[in-house]
Amino acid sequence: MVGSPGYMSPEQATGRPVGPASDIFSLGAVLAYAVGGTDPFGQGNVQALLYRVVHEPPSLERLSGSLRTIVERCLAKEPALRPTPLHLRDALTDGQDAVSMIHKSWLPQPLLVDIGHRAAELLDLEGGATATNPGPALRPPHFARPPIPPDLAGAETRSWPTSPPHPHPLSTPAVTGGGQQATRPVRGRWRLIGVALAVVAALTAAPLLITQMLTDSHGSTASRGTSTPTAATFDAKVQQAATKAMSGRKGSVVALDPATGRILAVAGKSSATTTPSPSPLPAGLNRQALEGATRTTYPPGAVFELVTVAAALESDLYGSVDQATGTPNPWIIPSTTVKMQDHNNNCENASLRLAMRYRCNSVFGKAAVDLGAEALRKQAELFGFNAPLLTTPLLATSARFPTGTTGAQTALCGVGQFDVTASPLQLAVIAAAIANNGTLLRPYVLTQGNDAARKGKRVMSAATAAGLKALMTDSVQAGSASSAAISGVHVGASTGTFQSLGEDTGSGDNGIIKDGNPGTWLVSYAADDRPRVAVAVLLDDDDRDGAGTIAKTIMQAALH
Numbered sequence: 231m232v233g234s235p236g237y238m239s240p241e242q243a244t245g246r247p248v249g250p251a252s253d254i255f256s257l258g259a260v261l262a263y264a265v266g267g268t269d270p271f272g273q274g275n276v277q278a279l280l281y282r283v284v285h286e287p288p289s290l291e292r293l294s295g296s297l298r299t300i301v302e303r304c305l306a307k308e309p310a311l312r313p314t315p316l317h318l319r320d321a322l323t324d325g326q327d328a329v330s331m332i333h334k335s336w337l338p339q340p341l342l343v344d345i346g347h348r349a350a351e352l353l354d355l356e357g358g359a360t361a362t363n364p365g366p367a368l369r370p371p372h373f374a375r376p377p378i379p380p381d382l383a384g385a386e387t388r389s390w391p392t393s394p395p396h397p398h399p400l401s402t403p404a405v406t407g408g409g410q411q412a413t414r415p416v417r418g419r420w421r422l423i424g425v426a427l428a429v430v431a432a433l434t435a436a437p438l439l440i441t442q443m444l445t446d447s448h449g450s451t452a453s454r455g456t457s458t459p460t461a462a463t464f465d466a467k468v469q470q471a472a473t474k475a476m477s478g479r480k481g482s483v484v485a486l487d488p489a490t491g492r493i494l495a496v497a498g499k500s501s502a503t504t505t506p507s508p509s510p511l512p513a514g515l516n517r518q519a520l521e522g523a524t525r526t527t528y529p530p531g532a533v534f535e536l537v538t539v540a541a542a543l544e545s546d547l548y549g550s551v552d553q554a555t556g557t558p559n560p561w562i563i564p565s566t567t568v569k570m571q572d573h574n575n576n577c578e579n580a581s582l583r584l585a586m587r588y589r590c591n592s593v594f595g596k597a598a599v600d601l602g603a604e605a606l607r608k609q610a611e612l613f614g615f616n617a618p619l620l621t622t623p624l625l626a627t628s629a630r631f632p633t634g635t636t637g638a639q640t641a642l643c644g645v646g647q648f649d650v651t652a653s654p655l656q657l658a659v660i661a662a663a664i665a666n667n668g669t670l671l672r673p674y675v676l677t678q679g680n681d682a683a684r685k686g687k688r689v690m691s692a693a694t695a696a697g698l699k700a701l702m703t704d705s706v707q708a709g710s711a712s713s714a715a716i717s718g719v720h721v722g723a724s725t726g727t728f729q730s731l732g733e734d735t736g737s738g739d740n741g742i743i744k745d746g747n748p749g750t751w752l753v754s755y756a757a758d759d760r761p762r763v764a765v766a767v768l769l770d771d772d773d774r775d776g777a778g779t780i781a782k783t784i785m786q787a788a789l790h
Contacts, residue, residue: 235279236271240307243280251309254318258304259288266292270305296321303648310565310638317632317639317649463675465494468763471787472497475780481749481769482522484654485784488662488761491671491686493655494788496523498768520675524619524626527651528768532726533751534646535594536660536698539582541609542597543694551582551697561592564637570595570645586701586724587709591645598644603635606643610650612670612689613660619673620655629656646726654766657753662764664702665722665755668695702755713778714754716786723754723781725774752777756785763788 233242239255242248262270270288271279288305290298300321306312313321472483472495482498496519542548548555559578560571570592577590585593598606610631611617620626629652635643642648655673663670669686690698702722705711711723727748750769756762765784767777 235276236269236273236283238280238283239309240284241309243283249309250315251312254304254312254315255306255309257318258301258312261297261304262288262290262293262301265297265301266290268292270301308566308568308638310636311563311568311642313639313649314634316634320630320632321649463492463494464496465788467790468784468787469495469497471495472784475783479769479776479780480771481767482519482526482654483765483767483780483784484523484658485763485765485788486655486658486662486673487788488666488755488764489671491662491673493673493675494763495784496520496675498522522768523654523766525653526768527627527629527653527656528728528749529650530646530652530657530726531728531751532589532591532594532646533657533660533724533753534650534652534726535586535591535644536664536702536724536753537610537613538594538598538601538606538644539586539698539701540613540690540694541601541606542582543697544609544690545601545605547597547601548582551701554579554581555585555593555597557585557590557593557596559590559592561596563595563641564599566638568638570641582697583701583704587704589710594644595641599637599641601644603633603640603643606640607631607633609690613663614656614670615652619653619659620675626655627653629653646728654768656766657751658764658766661702661722661724661753661755661766662761663689664695664698665757665761665764666695667692706754710774711752711754711778713775714752714781714785716756716782716789719785719789720757721754721782721785723752723778725777726751727772748772750774750777752781754778754781754785756789758789 233256235243237256237259239248239252242252259270262268268289270290271282271286272289273279284307288302290301293301300313300318303311303313304318468485472485476483476497480499482496484496485494486492487494496516498519499522539551543551556579557577559575560569562568563570572588572590572592574588574590576584576588577592580588580590580593582593582597584590607615610629615629615631618626618628630649631643632639632649635648639648643650659670659673666686668688668690670689671686699722702711702724703720705725706715706721706723710725714723715721728751749771750767750773752767752774753765754767755764763785765781767780769777769780
């Protein structure tokens with residue numbers, strides 16, 4: 231056995247076959263130590279450490295938020311439940327290209343100059359000119375002051391060195407076998423230095439150029455002249471109701487018209503990072519609220535089960551929402567010993583209707599595995615996952631559904647966990663497509679004179695949409711979304727929990743999520759003679775009744 235006892239995987243510690251998942255476990259242990267400063271499985275003799283690795287949970291008290299969630303997944307005892315390298319990359323970068331995440335001021339220019347000096351010194355030490363035979367005179371490179379980016383003009387003025395602040399050290403002469411000092415050729419050395427410095431400069435300049443190109447193409451920083459839209463789509467009454475309903479609450483809400491895709495209101499507080507040097511937005515359009523609705527993503531939890539049901543009905547896995555699913559309780563997640571257990575006796579062999587009413591996650595986890603990862607991913611992408619739903623006036627964060635998942639990971643995806651994430655806008659779009667009989671209209675927030683010509687795409691059959699509406703209506707009448715009910719109005723809704731970024735311990739819908747205070751999702755729609763409004767509510771605390779009341783207030787405003 232080779233490895234550090236507190237950092238090797240349980241399967242390695244017990245002599246079982248190991249694979250890439252074992253490396254993910256070790257990486258998680260290293261991340262835990264790097265961030266928290268303590269060994270995740272403590273210290274002690276080899277036997278004690280191996281016992282803790284195999285049988286006890288890691289100590290992650292110094293980690294919090296989404297990073298703790300990632301580390302916990304890496305340190306899962308079951309190899310099948312750990313993220314793959316691709317999933318881990320996406321989780322750490324939020325699905326973005328790593329280069330585009332580097333801010334303009336990632337490396338200060340004086341630091342770049344110092345890196346250049348040190349690179350030159352290292353090349354000297356490796357075998358440049360010697361004291362006895364320095365070779366031809368070489369002039370050190372000129373470190374000119376770089377131009378100041380336009381958006382930093384007027385900022386604090388710094389003094390930039392025009393030459394290295396200290397001479398390059400002379401290397402120790404090499405000694406040959408006969409005791410004579412040997413000299414090494416220095417030809418091409420400055421060429422190597424130039425290449426090294428060019429690489430450093432390119433790494434710094436690339437994010438600036440890429441950021442500029444992206445922001446120009448999406449309208450985040452560049453002026454659009456006469457093509458810039460000047461009017462937001464908000465409905466004054468609905469916006470006022472949303473703002474008032476979210477007053478004093480942390481979270482986000484978005485409302486849209488299912489028949490057109492028009493965003494009627496956004497409200498709430500965002501944790502998303504504002505784009506540097508943003509372009510002006512139309513009057514009445516609050517950037518923080520819009521970012522909260524379009525750029526903040528969390529695991530969708532049980533609300534994603536609407537997507538799982540759509541895939542199951544579209545693929546004829548079940549003939550109707552009332553067909554028994556044959557799901558045992560508890561249900562064992564494939565390739566693991568982990569039980570997905572529901573605490574309601576009605577969940578065993580429950581139909582999709584009863585599973586939605588009683589929050590039977592085992593039914594949806596099993597359905598996801600029976601469908602297969604590819605079928606579930608395709609249905610998610612029809613709803614808009616893995617692509618931005620909104621590009622103007624800012625680029626929305628794409629909802630994410632992972633690829634290449636194992637059976638165990640697919641089970642977790644089916645209940646909106648593992649690496650599935652979504653914004654309030656994405657979940658409102660799902661509710662809108664259901665309300666609109668299976669046709670999805672891309673959401674928009676700026677009017678440009680051609681809104682009436684917008685066309686939708688069919689993401690599921692009308693029969694599947696009818697089945698989903700039946701489930702959501704039942705959830706309002708007899709399930710967890712009763713607080714969203716409006717007398718005399720057809721209202722459908724679905725609720726779920728997600729892991730917030732708190733530090734306290736909470737639990738998700740089926741107890742699998744352990745870290746953070748549980749937050750709340752609620753999606754809903756309201757219809758009279760036609761679907762009038764779809765709403766998604768995100769709260770950072772466990773308050774389903776409160777979320778339903780907020781959705782009800784907004785829907786009432788849209789109906790009157």
